[in-house]
Amino acid sequence: MSETTLIDTPDEFTARAIPLLKEYLEKLLTLKEQIRQLWIDYQTESPKYGTNKKIIFHAEYNNLSEKTKRIVPAVMQLNQQVSGMVDQGKVTPLMRAELQLRLAELESVVFDINSSLQTYRITK
């Protein structure tokens, strides 16, 4: 690729990255809660689904799992750029601290959601 690649200035980068970090923290937290809630619902006796209960819950689990698998790699790409800015970027000390804190939260939830997918796995 040529050197004409569009580059955000450090200020533009932080202005775009911080809302994204907040947005995807919320989205992944919601997704994590959905995975947990699905498992709780699955454990709860309900005549609603009849004999198809297992198949339906498995399908719903798969949907959440697939969504996670699509979002997480993109989030990791964002995280890596943010990490680069925290580590060696041209940012003010306060901005560095904010990026580091927001990154720590998002990295934690990425770790959590992967372990939630294992813990609350619903098999067919």
Added chain:
Amino acid sequence: MAEEEPINWKEPAQEITRGVLQGIWDWFRGRNRKPSEFSDPVRGILILGPGGTGKTTFARFLSGELDWLQDTTGQYTESVGLEHFALSDDPDVEVVVAPGQDYRRPSTWPELLSQVAAGAYRGVVLMNAYGYHTFSTPSYQNHRLYKGSKPDFLREYYADRRSDEIRVLKQLAPHLSICSKRVWLLSVVAKQDLWGSQQREVEEHYLRGDYAAELQRISQTLGNRSFRYEWGFLSLIIRNLETMASERLQSNEAGYDMRQMTDSLRRLLTVVTGLKRWEDER
């Protein structure tokens, strides 16, 4: 003299690399331990170094997780926490990789360094790259050292990263110096494909400068029977140094090919064999 036929290095290189890695795996998992030594569990290996020097790549090669023959285009992926690799055929022996970014060190390194002092690791691999570290700011223009000129930035960046390599060694040194068990240190200078033509300067930098002086101090403190250090100059992947925005910072050197990479791995095996011999000495 008959003209030599051009050699396709791909297959021999693959075989040699497999052989080198097999030799290193055998050593790591203590295949040749004497029966009397089996009560002493095989201690692991710690891989330490600044970010972007190739620690995870090295661990993946060693553990057999990444087959470089299939994947030579892999992008840089930063380690966000401790990574544990088991050797492919002996899950009991662990290769531990610490994240290298400066701001990540306080959450993981103190405990690891205490473990080094306590003798939890039989060896430490210290990864360096003569300053040619991969970094994750989207562009070099976002880097704190960029002041408007790319050549100036690169000069300053490489010097800054070389200083960080020495800082890492200085951080490790006090813990290594009080290690309660025999321990070795292997300093790997990776990314030879980027600096190969400067071999003399690189050796000068590591074998005679501050870096070597620090190693000498550790060696004097612990003595030759308790501590041994070695060097490896090599390339694991032939790849240009680029930013996340694909801006080229350093091209791999013309003429550095699979053959040279394989030669560097062969030399590493010789070094590792020397360390193994030292480990076997009683």
